[in-house]
Amino acid sequence: MNMPKHLLIIGAGAAGLPVASHVRRKDKDIEITVITDREYFAYSPCGIPFVLSGNIPSFDSLILRNENYYKEMGINVITKTKVKKIEIDDNSVSYDNKKIKYDILVIATGAKPIAPPIPGINLKGVYFLNSLEDAFNIRDALSSAKNPTIIGAGAIGLEMAHAFLKKGLKVRVIEMKDHVLPNILDKDMGDIVYEYLSSLNMEIHTSTTASAIIGKEKVTHLKANGNEYETDLVLVSVGVKPNVDLAIDAGIEIGSTGGIVTDASLRVKRKGKSVNNVYACGNCVEVTDIITHKSTISALGSTAIRQGIVVADNIMGKNSVFGSISSPSIAVVGELEIGSVGVTKEKAIEYGIVPLEGKAKGLTRARYYPRGEDIYVKILSDSDYRVIGTQVISKEGVKGRIDAMSLLIGRKTTVHQVAISETSYAPPISSVLDPLIMAARKIIGAD
Numbered sequence: 001m002n003m004p005k006h007l008l009i010i011g012a013g014a015a016g017l018p019v020a021s022h023v024r025r026k027d028k029d030i031e032i033t034v035i036t037d038r039e040y041f042a043y044s045p046c047g048i049p050f051v052l053s054g055n056i057p058s059f060d061s062l063i064l065r066n067e068n069y070y071k072e073m074g075i076n077v078i079t080k081t082k083v084k085k086i087e088i089d090d091n092s093v094s095y096d097n098k099k100i101k102y103d104i105l106v107i108a109t110g111a112k113p114i115a116p117p118i119p120g121i122n123l124k125g126v127y128f129l130n131s132l133e134d135a136f137n138i139r140d141a142l143s144s145a146k147n148p149t150i151i152g153a154g155a156i157g158l159e160m161a162h163a164f165l166k167k168g169l170k171v172r173v174i175e176m177k178d179h180v181l182p183n184i185l186d187k188d189m190g191d192i193v194y195e196y197l198s199s200l201n202m203e204i205h206t207s208t209t210a211s212a213i214i215g216k217e218k219v220t221h222l223k224a225n226g227n228e229y230e231t232d233l234v235l236v237s238v239g240v241k242p243n244v245d246l247a248i249d250a251g252i253e254i255g256s257t258g259g260i261v262t263d264a265s266l267r268v269k270r271k272g273k274s275v276n277n278v279y280a281c282g283n284c285v286e287v288t289d290i291i292t293h294k295s296t297i298s299a300l301g302s303t304a305i306r307q308g309i310v311v312a313d314n315i316m317g318k319n320s321v322f323g324s325i326s327s328p329s330i331a332v333v334g335e336l337e338i339g340s341v342g343v344t345k346e347k348a349i350e351y352g353i354v355p356l357e358g359k360a361k362g363l364t365r366a367r368y369y370p371r372g373e374d375i376y377v378k379i380l381s382d383s384d385y386r387v388i389g390t391q392v393i394s395k396e397g398v399k400g401r402i403d404a405m406s407l408l409i410g411r412k413t414t415v416h417q418v419a420i421s422e423t424s425y426a427p428p429i430s431s432v433l434d435p436l437i438m439a440a441r442k443i444i445g446a447d
């Protein structure tokens with residue numbers, strides 16, 4: 001009798017768990033083990049800022065599945081257990097002085113927060129946010145905090161800053177670049193977000209670099225651009241880097257971005273060759289940018305889950321491919337929805353693309369319909385008029401437009417085609433001429 005194969009997955013996050021459940025749905029016999037070094041799993045980290053802001057009643061709501069659910073599916077989830085070593089030649093992994101064999105291995109170890117080399121970063125009162133456990137610590141610290149500082153005005157930094165603001169705290173944000181959300185917005189669009197947050201009394205310092213965190217036992221001050229600010233909690237939110245220690249130790253190829261290199265099927269590479277029975281997916285993997293054609297890192301849950309499904313398909317023998325990404329993303333900061341897809345102007349120039357730009361300000365509803373909101377759209381194209389990026393800001397209607405532009409970027413659409421595309425209309429939810437079309441018309445000189 002043939003023994004069932006053993007699928008071993010390291011990581012129980014947005015990438016690892018979908019591999020387990022998709023494979024199980026198709027194959028009732030395969031043995032599946034998922035190992036995570038965390039206590040909590042199958043939860044949505046993306047909801048954390050909205051629990052802290054009070055929009056979601058409790059952290060329990062973020063936990064989507066429990067151990068029993070996976071037990072009933074015949075998936076063995078081992079928690080609070082750190083894998084120490086992968087031995088590819090031996091098809092085994094080691095943890096807690098145990099060694100277990102696999103037939104198929106999936107590395108889905110995620111990313112870890114970047115800790116900039118700032119003196120005082122290890123002081124009490126300094127936090128990073130990467131897991132539910134981190135969120136619990138921040139929640140506990142918030143009960144006595146008065147004037148928190150967030151280093152980094154990215155999506156998570158701003159969502160958290162707004163959550164702190166809603167708690168009635170005096171919030172300060174420190175951002176090194178000259179505008180907020182610098183990875184997804186150009187300065188002119190970032191300034192719209194800045195104005196909105198400033199109007200809520202959030203103190204934002206752009207073009208400002210944190211140089212020291214000061215305090216005896218606990219943080220009391222933060223030094224930036226020569227100024228010292230009083231603060232009793234610091235959240236460092238300056239991005240993440242792929243968690244690849246295990247992969248490096250196993251001799252798996254790591255790319256220039258610091259992420260695991262895979263082939264199109266998401267198999268890892270070793271000594272220049274794809275390893276047939278070892279896959280990697282999620283934030284530990286490097287991907288290809290659809291515009292620059294260069295390797296990049298996606299720190300998005302939406303990318304992680306899509307990769308998990310591709311890996312599951314390949315394990316089931318489907319020959320599935322993970323293509324280049326345009327990274328559609330959206331942040332919700334207070335009432336504002338901020339979406340972006342493709343590259344920013346700065347990134348385009350960095351990669352030798354000469355960007356053309358068209359901007360439009362419209363309304364989310366017919367002019368006469370109550371409670372319409374301003375909507376700001378910016379489209380970027382290359383000199384051949386292919387769309388390379390889009391940024392949209394409004395209090396409603398952002399996601400649909402970003403997702404539509406993601407599809408168009410994927411199909412190498414020109415702004416001429418966007419300018420004549422058909423869009424739907426009803427007074428309570430749109431204006432007759434969509435602002436996307438107005439922005440595209442600006443680039444081609446039609447307006």
Ligand SMILES: Cc1cc2nc3c(=O)[nH]c(=O)nc-3n(C[C@H](O)[C@H](O)[C@H](O)COP(=O)(O)OP(=O)(O)OC[C@H]3O[C@@H](n4cnc5c(N)ncnc54)[C@H](O)[C@@H]3O)c2cc1C
Nearest residue numbers: 011012013014015036037046083109110282283300301302
């Ligand atoms: C506050 C916050 C808000 C976010 N908001 C959004 C959003 O709105 N939209 C969006 O698209 N993305 C968002 N993200 C990003 C998204 O959560 C991540 O992209 C996603 O979780 C990555 O999935 P992953 O499976 O690659 O990694 P993770 O979910 O981090 O999982 C990694 C797993 O690997 C395990 N692991 C690592 N090393 C070992 C080891 N040696 N042994 C055992 N286990 C190990 C960990 O325990 C964990 O289970 C947000 C993230 C945060 C923190």
